[in-house]
Amino acid sequence: MSDLSTRPYLIRAIYEWCIDGAHTPYLAVRVNDKTEVPMAYVKDGEITLNLGPGAVRDLDMGNEFISCNGRFGGVPFQLFIPIEAVTGIFAKETGQGLVFQFVDTPPPDSEPRNSASAKTNTRPHLKVVK
Numbered sequence: 001m002s003d004l005s006t007r008p009y010l011i012r013a014i015y016e017w018c019i020d021g022a023h024t025p026y027l028a029v030r031v032n033d034k035t036e037v038p039m040a041y042v043k044d045g046e047i048t049l050n051l052g053p054g055a056v057r058d059l060d061m062g063n064e065f066i067s068c069n070g071r072f073g074g075v076p077f078q079l080f081i082p083i084e085a086v087t088g089i090f091a092k093e094t095g096q097g098l099v100f101q102f103v104d105t106p107p108p109d110s111e112p113r114n115s116a117s118a119k120t121n122t123r124p125h126l127k128v129v130k
Contacts, residue, residue, distance in 0.1 A: 007083055007100060008063045014089045014097050015051065015061065023091035024052045027066070028099075030087050036080035038072045046087070049079065 011027075018025035027049045029035060031042050041047055049070070051059065056068040056079075066081045090097025 005063070005083065007086065008061065010098055010100075011066070011083070011086060011089050012061050018089075018091045018097075019053070021091070023093050024050060024055075026090055026092050026097075027051050027081070027086060028088040028090070029081050029085050032082070032085055034080075034082045035085050036078065038075075038077050041072055049081075050092070051089075 015025045017023075029037065029047050029049065031037060031039075031045055031047055037047050037049070050056070051066075051068070053059075056070045059068040060066065062083075064083055066079075066083065066086070068079050070077055070079055086100060088097060088099040090099075
């Protein structure tokens with residue numbers, strides 16, 4: 001990220017709010033080629049992760065990426081999530097949190113999208129995981 005983004009600060013703020021309120025922080029992520037998550041748990045290009053203290057270890061929420069160690073089906077996995085891949089963070093118990101608009105940017109040498117297609121697929125689809 002070349003410009004200073006508010007996204008990592010807002011993610012950390014909602015995470016702290018969840019922890020302070022004894023809620024479970026869940027992170028919604030749009031998986032891309034820079035995202036390192038267990039692909040068996042990705043559905044429709046997205047994954048929702050429990051970032052609660054009992055679910056992950058060595059959580060690092062930086063300005064460029066989020067990383068931690070987690071277990072999936074009992075198997076340890078090192079997670080790496082670029083900040084730009086985060087589509088939301090919310091409390092599992094209440095559903096309250098933030099959703100970030102995901103902007104699909106076309107490759108530099110492609111034709112501009114018309115207004116009808118630009119309106120589709122710009123909002124992430126969050127699902128509460130129980």
